[in-house]
Amino acid sequence: MIFSYQMPNGESRSIRLTATADGTFTATIDERVYAVSVRRGGDHALLLNIAGEEISVYAARAGNSFYLSLDGVALTLEKPSRKSNRNAHAGALDASMPGQVIEVLAEAGQGVEKGQTLVVLEAMKLEIRIKAPYDGTIQRVLCEVGQAVERGQRLIEMGE
Amino acid sequence: MFQKILIANRGEIAARIIQTCRTMGIKTVAVYSDADQDALHVRLADEAILLGAAPSGESYLRGDKIIAAAQQTQAEAIHPGYGFLSENAAFAEAVTAAGLVFIGPSASAIRRMGSKTEARYLMQSAGVPVVPGYQGDPMEFKSEAQKIGFPVLVKAAAGGGGKGMRIVYSLPELREAVQSAQREAANAFGDDTVFLERYIPVAHHVEFQILADQHGHIVHLFERECSIQRRHQKIIEETPSPRMTPRLRAEMGAAAIMTARAVNYQNAGTVEFIVDERGQFYFLEMNTRLQVEHPITEMTTGLDLVRLQLMVAAGEPLPFSQKDITQHGHALECRIYAEDPAHDFLPSTGKILLAHPPNLPDVRVDTGVETGSNVTIHYDPMIAKVIVHGETRQQSIERMQAALRDYILLGVQTNIPFLQAILNTEAFWQGDTPTHFIEQNLADWSPSPLPDDLQDVALIVAALLEIEGEGETSDTQPPVQTDTSAPIDPWSRADSFRMGGNG
Numbered sequence: 001m002i003f004s005y006q007m008p009n010g011e012s013r014s015i016r017l018t019a020t021a022d023g024t025f026t027a028t029i030d031e032r033v034y035a036v037s038v039r040r041g042g043d044h045a046l047l048l049n050i051a052g053e054e055i056s057v058y059a060a061r062a063g064n065s066f067y068l069s070l071d072g073v074a075l076t077l078e079k080p081s082r083k084s085n086r087n088a089h090a091g092a093l094d095a096s097m098p099g100q101v102i103e104v105l106a107e108a109g110q111g112v113e114k115g116q117t118l119v120v121l122e123a124m125k126l127e128i129r130i131k132a133p134y135d136g137t138i139q140r141v142l143c144e145v146g147q148a149v150e151r152g153q154r155l156i157e158m159g160e
Numbered sequence: 161m162f163q164k165i166l167i168a169n170r171g172e173i174a175a176r177i178i179q180t181c182r183t184m185g186i187k188t189v190a191v192y193s194d195a196d197q198d199a200l201h202v203r204l205a206d207e208a209i210l211l212g213a214a215p216s217g218e219s220y221l222r223g224d225k226i227i228a229a230a231q232q233t234q235a236e237a238i239h240p241g242y243g244f245l246s247e248n249a250a251f252a253e254a255v256t257a258a259g260l261v262f263i264g265p266s267a268s269a270i271r272r273m274g275s276k277t278e279a280r281y282l283m284q285s286a287g288v289p290v291v292p293g294y295q296g297d298p299m300e301f302k303s304e305a306q307k308i309g310f311p312v313l314v315k316a317a318a319g320g321g322g323k324g325m326r327i328v329y330s331l332p333e334l335r336e337a338v339q340s341a342q343r344e345a346a347n348a349f350g351d352d353t354v355f356l357e358r359y360i361p362v363a364h365h366v367e368f369q370i371l372a373d374q375h376g377h378i379v380h381l382f383e384r385e386c387s388i389q390r391r392h393q394k395i396i397e398e399t400p401s402p403r404m405t406p407r408l409r410a411e412m413g414a415a416a417i418m419t420a421r422a423v424n425y426q427n428a429g430t431v432e433f434i435v436d437e438r439g440q441f442y443f444l445e446m447n448t449r450l451q452v453e454h455p456i457t458e459m460t461t462g463l464d465l466v467r468l469q470l471m472v473a474a475g476e477p478l479p480f481s482q483k484d485i486t487q488h489g490h491a492l493e494c495r496i497y498a499e500d501p502a503h504d505f506l507p508s509t510g511k512i513l514l515a516h517p518p519n520l521p522d523v524r525v526d527t528g529v530e531t532g533s534n535v536t537i538h539y540d541p542m543i544a545k546v547i548v549h550g551e552t553r554q555q556s557i558e559r560m561q562a563a564l565r566d567y568i569l570l571g572v573q574t575n576i577p578f579l580q581a582i583l584n585t586e587a588f589w590q591g592d593t594p595t596h597f598i599e600q601n602l603a604d605w606s607p608s609p610l611p612d613d614l615q616d617v618a619l620i621v622a623a624l625l626e627i628e629g630e631g632e633t634s635d636t637q638p639p640v641q642t643d644t645s646a647p648i649d650p651w652s653r654a655d656s657f658r659m660g661g662n663g
Contacts, residue, residue, distance in 0.1 A: 001623075001627065003619075003622065003623040003626055003627075005618075005619060005622055007610070007615065007618070008502065008607070008609075008610060009609055009610070013615070013619055014619075015619040015620065015622075015623050017620070017623040017624070017627055019627070025624070025627075027616075027619075027620045027623070029616050029619055029620075032616065034616070034620070036620055036624075038624055043514060043516065043531070044513065044514045044570065046621065046624070048617070048620070048621070050616075050617060050620060055617060057617070057621055058514055058516065058568045058570060059570070059621045059622070059624075059625055060513035060514055060570045060571065060625075061513075061622075061625045061626070062510065062511060062513055062571060065510075066621075066622040066625060066626075067513060067514075067570035067571055068570075068618055068621055068622070069568045069570060070614050070617055070618060070621070071614075072565035072566070073610070073614060074568075074569070074570075074573075074574070074576060074577070075610055075614075075618060076573065077618060077619075077622045079626075096503065096504075096506055097500075097503075097506035097507050098507065098508075098509045098537055099507070099537050100537060122537075123506075123507040123509070123537035124498075124507040124537055124538075124539065124540060124541040125323075125348070125539075125540060125541075126506070126507060126541075127344070127347075128506070148537070151506075
């Protein structure tokens with residue numbers, strides 16, 4: 001089976017992983033082929049043998065996020081989700097962090113200037129301002145005060 | 161000594177206070193919000209009372225509900241921890257009025273030191289040096305700022321933790337900085353009063369721990385260097401301060417005790433100073449509570465500050481005098497924040513799928529999260545503190561590096577890579593840590609790219625998790641299947657692995 005992930009640097013990478021008859025796996029990444037065997041410890045711990053080299057890792061999945069700790073290095077891979085294929089354009093303003101909307105300073109049809117604060121989000125005692133990236137008109141306001149939003153959730157749509 | 165106390169806090173500090181109570185045979189009552197139902201501190205306490213919905217304003221800041229919880233459970237005293245209501249004079253008064261003991265100083269001391277402007281006046285009268293500044297009518301800010309000389313710091317009178325604070329480099333920036341600081345202060349502290357101070361660009365933030373009993377004895381427990389800060393939030397602290405001399409320590413220690421005496425202080429507190437390039441120190445503020453970084457003092461002095469707080473609050477005299485207090489070796493603390501270092505340290509929320517703290521000699525971890533805990537948007541992003549002790553500063557740095565490498569936290573992003581970067585800088589090793597350390601050494605830092613060989617390992621691990629169907633929820637995509645040759649399923653073999661993740 002082929003799996004694709006978004007790496008921490010944003011690049012998309014693929015791997016073909018197939019199970020073999022003796023309970024091990026064959027992994028193919030680009031032109032590289034590895035023989036892989038895995039033993040599970042407790043608590044999300046895996047001891048891998050990849051092409052003869054042993055490496056101890058911790059790994060857990062939540063939804064489309066894969067949280068890994070490889071030899072003390074923490075990283076997260078993401079499965080490309082449906083959302084990332086949505087129309088991303090300069091006027092699509094998304095929440096840069098999870099949080100609560102504490103102010104909405106724009107309404108549909110309003111003309112705004114570049115740099116004008118449109119929405120204020122709050123999380124963990126940090127306030128951030130979502131600002132208009134250019135002079136334009138607000139097309140849609142997709143959030144309201146008091147609403148809890150996720151990272152990446154669309155808040156405002158401005159005209160192109 | 162108290163039979164039962166209530167801890168009016170959450171997270172790591174609540175857990176830490178409960179632990180000392182357990183060693184003293186004192187029963188504990190925890191309070192919690194909806195978001196903390198399954199939290200560690202709730203589990204550790206003997207009893208727990210639900211306060212309300214997740215937002216602090218409906219739970220941990222509801223002094224009335226907290227006092228009611230103490231009365232309901234017949235707790236005799238309330239420990240406020242840090243943050244929340246710990247420096248709220250009205251709360252301290254209400255606790256006392258309800259016939260309970262507030263584990264901390266008097267409401268009057270809290271009030272006087274809580275106003276940064278009044279504290280400055282007090283210190284000036286007591287002869288303790290303060291940073292040159294102006295704390296009067298905002299209409300005069302423009303002319304006063306010019307007298308102080310730029311850069312000028314605008315600070316919230318009711319503030320702390322960098323909130324309501326702005327550095328102003330030139331006059332045209334002053335008005336907006338003042339308005340912005342006032343607004344942040346109003347939101348964070350309910351008081352928009354701000355004042356001006358000269359900004360000392362090359363400085364060390366050095367604070368002294370003090371402890372006072374109800375019988376007039378006041379001691380200091382040496383200093384802590386807190387200069388490694390990002391956006392005015394401390395992230396690494398250490399003791400002793402690499403820049404301290406015995407003479408400066410004696411002078412500052414005496415000034416700290418004088419500060420505490422000026423308000424008839426009782427219980428634990430911290431006097432913060434700023435030390436400039438020439439070794440001149442100035443009073444900054446006094447924190448009338450136990451501080452986040454208190455464990456480094458505990459590691460070098462061998463004392464349990466929470467235990468001492470309880471003893472003092474129960475009316476006992478301090479069990480030692482100044483000359484009995486000594487410090488040994490070096491201690492470092494790193495604060496672990498649920499923040500994404502790859503995205504400007506914005507908050508990272510989620511369920512902690514695995515919390516596996518380091519288990520090494522002379523390494524202590526104070527944490528409020530465990531496997532399964534939820535990190536939400538409602539509270540401070542600090543989820544743990546790693547504290548190490550070493551015979552020398554060098555040894556403690558090496559120990560901290562090992563501890564951070566071993567700390568596994570899956571489920572949220574953390575600032576651990578950034579902490580590691582700081583500990584790897586030459587300047588840090590040299591003890592050259594003024595408050596602008598991060599701007600000076602790591603302004604352009606971003607997380608290192610993953611080495612190529614680990615990239616392949618990462619892909620293999622993720623694919624293995626997926627092929628097993630671990631952690632699938634209704635949001636997950638089914639794997640993209642293009643290869644339909646069906647091999648023998650290795651997972652159906654009777655074998656010694658344990659199937660299935662915790663999900």
